[in-house]
Amino acid sequence: MNFTQPYPTLQLKSGKDRAVIFRHPWIFSGAVQVLPQAQNGDIVAVANRGGEILGYGFYSPKSQIVCRLFHFGQVTAAFDGAYWAEKVSIAAQMRRLVLPKATDTFRLLHAEGDSLPGFIADVYGQVVVIQVLTKGAERVYPLVEAAIRALGYEYIYLNIKENSGFLEQVTLSKGWVDGKAYPDTLWVQENGLRFSIDIEGGQKTGFFIDQRDNRQLVRQLSRGKTVLNAFSYTGGFSVYALAGGAASVDSVDVSKAAIAQCEQIISHNFAQASHQGVAEDCFKFLRDMPDNHYDLIILDPPAFAKNARAVPNASRGYKDLNLTGFRKIKKGGLLFTFSCSGNISRDLFRKIVFGAAADAGREVRIVYQLTQPADHPVNIYHPEGEYLKGLVLHVS
Numbered sequence: 001m002n003f004t005q006p007y008p009t010l011q012l013k014s015g016k017d018r019a020v021i022f023r024h025p026w027i028f029s030g031a032v033q034v035l036p037q038a039q040n041g042d043i044v045a046v047a048n049r050g051g052e053i054l055g056y057g058f059y060s061p062k063s064q065i066v067c068r069l070f071h072f073g074q075v076t077a078a079f080d081g082a083y084w085a086e087k088v089s090i091a092a093q094m095r096r097l098v099l100p101k102a103t104d105t106f107r108l109l110h111a112e113g114d115s116l117p118g119f120i121a122d123v124y125g126q127v128v129v130i131q132v133l134t135k136g137a138e139r140v141y142p143l144v145e146a147a148i149r150a151l152g153y154e155y156i157y158l159n160i161k162e163n164s165g166f167l168e169q170v171t172l173s174k175g176w177v178d179g180k181a182y183p184d185t186l187w188v189q190e191n192g193l194r195f196s197i198d199i200e201g202g203q204k205t206g207f208f209i210d211q212r213d214n215r216q217l218v219r220q221l222s223r224g225k226t227v228l229n230a231f232s233y234t235g236g237f238s239v240y241a242l243a244g245g246a247a248s249v250d251s252v253d254v255s256k257a258a259i260a261q262c263e264q265i266i267s268h269n270f271a272q273a274s275h276q277g278v279a280e281d282c283f284k285f286l287r288d289m290p291d292n293h294y295d296l297i298i299l300d301p302p303a304f305a306k307n308a309r310a311v312p313n314a315s316r317g318y319k320d321l322n323l324t325g326f327r328k329i330k331k332g333g334l335l336f337t338f339s340c341s342g343n344i345s346r347d348l349f350r351k352i353v354f355g356a357a358a359d360a361g362r363e364v365r366i367v368y369q370l371t372q373p374a375d376h377p378v379n380i381y382h383p384e385g386e387y388l389k390g391l392v393l394h395v396s
Helices: 081-098 135-149 209-221 236-243 256-269 282-288 308-328 346-360
Strands: 009-012 026-028 032-034 043-047 053-059 065-072 105-110 119-124 127-132 155-158 186-190 193-197 226-230 248-253 275-279 296-299 333-339 364-370 389-395
Touching: 009 053, 043 065, 053 135, 081 105, 081 135, 105 186, 105 209, 119 135, 127 135, 135 155, 193 236, 193 256, 209 236, 209 296, 209 333, 209 364, 209 389, 226 236, 226 282, 236 248, 236 256, 248 256, 248 282, 256 275, 282 308, 296 308, 308 333, 308 346, 333 364, 346 389
Parallel strands: 009 043, 127 155, 226 248, 226 296, 248 275, 296 333
Antiparallel strands: 009 032, 026 065, 043 053, 053 065, 105 119, 119 127, 186 193, 333 389, 364 389
């Protein structure tokens, strides 16, 4: 039986189909010849100037990215529950291939990285925290949730942000799905270390899962070192540094609640630990701390550039932060520095750090270039998905 095209069609201008042919999932408004007769969040077909169907995506008429594609090529059936379940199943299978042992916290769905634009899903043991970021994702959310439940997860928490960075407003309610909350303090395991997760009040979905591999590198390089973990949140890097045999670790974060949770997590993992938690503005702490005290400094600030307009100010912020780190660190020390701002490219971040090193007058060598782990996959056709950039620098 022939499949009748049931979806409104968005037609591209002549010559603007090349990105879609190469499977880039974003259609920008300037590439559109004819807008579809569709509502915000509807599934639309994307066609070239000649009318050939190139793919399907979620329509977002008020956004610069007017369509986010989740399927390329033509289809012979509707996008039903089985279609979305297959996408979720493929994502889950990939995680089973790449996740380290003794780890039960990971990213299950990573938006465009899993051809599921608008969806983020993080697993914490038996809990899945789902972020629904676009109206299109909201439209198919029940089908995606059913597919996640079919994997055996018992508790689901919807983490809906009032300002998700998208123009369309998701109307799903934040909270535990069906009112079924996890009944106890949630502890998870990452590379054999234990962390408590604040699902309802924590940053992101409760933990910075994307730094797992980079934390493991800190573990490998910390033995005997005096370590500063700036912007520590609940102390992920601090726990790994102590597990790696650091002589002492200081965790600094502006949030008193985060530092209190950090202390609890460290006590849970270690009978004794040379650790100090400091609830203070990190920029002030870095400016005021003594020179030549720390052998290893970790600078993992929140995203400074929420949008393209913020890039100039963000660049100055990153430079000031790294300049202070270069000036303060011990000779022969290691500086871990990160940007999680998607609008700051890898090349730009490296140039910013170069400028800070030059102004500090220190000899600096790149010993590692870091990124997000395998459960945060980057679609090779969508390089914008590589948002986490990091450098490990030897400073002499």
